[in-house]
Amino acid sequence: MIGNAQKYTLAMNMKLEAVLIDSSVIQKRVEELACRVAMDYGNDPPLLLPVLTGSFMFVADLARKLPFDAPLHFVKVSSYGSSTTSSGNVVVSGLERIDVSNKRILIIEDIVDTGHTIKALLEQIKQKGPRDVKVMSLLDKPERRQVEVQADYVGFVVPNKFVVGYGLDCDEHFRCLKDIYTISEE
Numbered sequence: 705m706i707g708n709a710q711k712y713t714l715a716m717n718m719k720l721e722a723v724l725i726d727s728s729v730i731q732k733r734v735e736e737l738a739c740r741v742a743m744d745y746g747n748d749p750p751l752l753l754p755v756l757t758g759s760f761m762f763v764a765d766l767a768r769k770l771p772f773d774a775p776l777h778f779v780k781v782s783s784y785g786s787s788t789t790s791s792g793n794v795v796v797s798g799l800e801r802i803d804v805s806n807k808r809i810l811i812i813e814d815i816v817d818t819g820h821t822i823k824a825l826l827e828q829i830k831q832k833g834p835r836d837v838k839v840m841s842l843l844d845k846p847e848r849r850q851v852e853v854q855a856d857y858v859g860f861v862v863p864n865k866f867v868v869g870y871g872l873d874c875d876e877h878f879r880c881l882k883d884i885y886t887i888s889e890e
């Protein structure tokens with residue numbers, strides 16, 4: 705079997721620097737988040753709305769720990785132009801194929817960074833008249849925030865460093881690692 709991190713070390717000119725969050729710690733936290741969701745939603749499960757692609761591993765683990773049968777629909781968010789400009793540059797696809805009106809929605813994100821993505825997604829969903837919308841983000845990087853948004857559920861607060869693994873990529877590399885790492889230039 706190939707070592708966990710070894711097969712990824714040659715990707716691009718970036719290399720894994722250090723483990724920031726170990727997989728056993730991630731799994732324990734996902735369990736806690738699932739318990740919180742179970743308590744908060746009771747027998748009225750939300751429609752899970754994971755954001756591709758970074759949240760795929762997180763939502764797969766979370767969904768299997770939920771005690772109810774929650775519907776799930778992936779959405780894709782693309783940012784055009786500078787990601788540091790207005791949320792008007794954020795295009796959401798996938799929402800047109802579902803009816804969110806009068807439903808409880810739980811957005812599942814990998815990380816809230818500047819906040820532009822989640823702000824734009826929230827605005828677009830709210831226009832469609834859901835009963836309520838909440839946000840769960842595996843990671844939160846508050847030091848980088850440019851717009852005022854806060855996830856309702858956060859797995860871990862991380863420092864202002866680029867992180868990869870457990871679904872998060874750097875130019876499509878490192879996504880399938882089970883731990884979360886910081887990276888550095890070779």
Ligand code: 5GP
Nearest residue numbers: 815816817818819820821865866867872873
């Ligand atoms: P925001 O709109 O909040 O600035 O950024 C959200 C998106 O940027 C995240 O969903 C993620 O795809 C990407 N992103 C932000 N910070 C990081 C990071 O440290 N690592 C990775 N892999 N992606 C990040």
Ligand code: MG
Nearest residue numbers: 755758814815
């Ligand atoms: Mg994302």
